[in-house]
Amino acid sequence: MSDKLRPGADDDTSSARRPVTLQDVAKAAGVSVATVSFVANDRRDVRVADATRARVQRVIDDLGYRPNVMAQTLQHGRSRFIGLVADAIATTPFAGQIIHGAQDEAWKHGYVLLIANTEGDTEAEREAIAMMLEHRVHGVLYSTWFHRAAELPAGLRQADVVMVNCFSPTQEARGVVPDERQGGRTATEALIASGHRRIAFINATTPAPAQTGRLQGYQDALAAAGIDFDPSLVRYAFSDQEGGYDAAGEVLETDATAVFCYNDRMAMGLYDRLRERGLSIPQDMAVVGFDNQEVIAAHLRPPLSTVGLPHYELGAAGVRVLLGLEAPDDDGMTIVACPPFLRDSIVPPALS
Amino acid sequence: MSDKLRPGADDDTSSARRPVTLQDVAKAAGVSVATVSFVANDRRDVRVADATRARVQRVIDDLGYRPNVMAQTLQHGRSRFIGLVADAIATTPFAGQIIHGAQDEAWKHGYVLLIANTEGDTEAEREAIAMMLEHRVHGVLYSTWFHRAAELPAGLRQADVVMVNCFSPTQEARGVVPDERQGGRTATEALIASGHRRIAFINATTPAPAQTGRLQGYQDALAAAGIDFDPSLVRYAFSDQEGGYDAAGEVLETDATAVFCYNDRMAMGLYDRLRERGLSIPQDMAVVGFDNQEVIAAHLRPPLSTVGLPHYELGAAGVRVLLGLEAPDDDGMTIVACPPFLRDSIVPPALS
């Protein structure tokens, strides 16, 4: 392996890689550290002769000086860290978006994210929280990969916490969650808007805010359109492709002309079943999903209309709430809307 | 909003939320800071009376003392941070796995990941690197979401860098990459193993290590099995569902009995085409993909056999190389194998 492949290890010339400090710059520029500090931080409120300023700046650039954030932090007491505890960082595409949103928003305000991954393990969670507290984080985002109630770990009591994609049943902390109900309503309305009145809903069997919320939204939409709610049009199945495939069979025995699926994966299974029966989408059956899972929704044949979960926005809003840039509702909650993504599974492209 | 929803802001009792310091503990325990430091760090090499040790420990627990990592870092010069620069943190499920692997491995060795997301933006990249240098990171992982050559940003020269899922054509840094060639060979071998000899390969049009590597692997496998390479069985298409669908049409005009698709998305398109023609998998056509994209591969009908990209392992290996726990090859590269995931698209479940 050539030498250049290992920078830090063996540098022949120069100062054995010790980072340049304020002292170094001060000495080289023939001024005091205070002056260098003022110049480095571009403090215009302090009087420093232009000549000095320019000279010092040159030395800073020449030496490649960079402030040591640890020292700065130690000095003025508070760090620019925000902790993010996630229960699944990559088991799912969703968690990534939360991180992404939090990351961008934090960055925008000069904060850096400290990410920890617990995979649902309580011990890992404890350690992660300890780590964050030891880094004197400004606050912590406690996030889950799917929308649910969650108990706040004891260690987090001493920190400023915002729950993301989850909430505390006992109102221990503020929370940012998606508006499942509005999402369900939006999905159903898309179907109603193109003339359907017999609309089935394939819901999940697993109890969750999504399950109840989307059902309510479905009912809201029907009610608003003056369509009677028919319980026999609501089916339950496990929330994956196989579940969707199975439930599709049941739906085909009803007179439904459109289906709202709890999620895109179920819609994918439903596509399979419809295709098997020689039925075409949306002519024989209009379909709308939920989640907007890119790999699935945008690339099924035909592309699936769906409603997106605002994961990116949840992460971003979490940071904003934490930094006090956005005020939650009176109950401490911030509800984020689920946007529709209309594609060709409701109205064929040519007709739209 | 109830008061308890905002911890840091307004605590009635106690010390206005100022974190407990060594000093505090020392005072409360009636010993010196040195002693507390020894106890807190559980330094068994220093003599501290058991009684004192116990007493101090009690105070530490009571007061909820936590060391200030900034101060510790400042003291002994080097941080426990590892930077991770990613060009797409959540645009794709892949980047997440790299982060996940790096995270776990770093954590295992007492390091914390500092993540920055550039979305390919050079300016963001510059800032991210500056941030990491200012945090005095131990080293930096520079990662890309798909395997490719990449130029190392200038700022990173001053850091110890390992490239993850990418490499420097000019050998400026060590790199960890997937073994595309072995992956292509593995995929093809799975088809050969179940008796196929006329095997088509739907490759991507985009030049990339994956494109050339997988083709080589395909040829390696054929050669090893004594099957002549027939260029007419290799087709090129854009690497998504639509591309796979289109190329499938071409493949059906050959006498191929099996297809190796450049990735799972293309395989998904191929499934669509085959279904359209009333052909069944694997009876009429055996299929193997690449990437092991969970949402797709595991849930197509039939579930797709594929080869996985070792993103998690790439991240983990990157950390190990950075920490000097794993030695790269002579050229500074670490090659990670792509494992096969056999499902029902090659041999029907009943027969396997």
Next chain:
DNA sequence: GTGAAAGCGCTAACAT
């Protein structure tokens, strides 16, 4: 305008 010096919380060498 610029410099000297205190101190943020911690570790470790040196006293006692």
Next chain:
DNA sequence: ATGTTAGCGCTTTCAC
């Protein structure tokens, strides 16, 4: 066996 103290790199008040 425990205490004292000098910094780590930085910011900031207060002198000059």
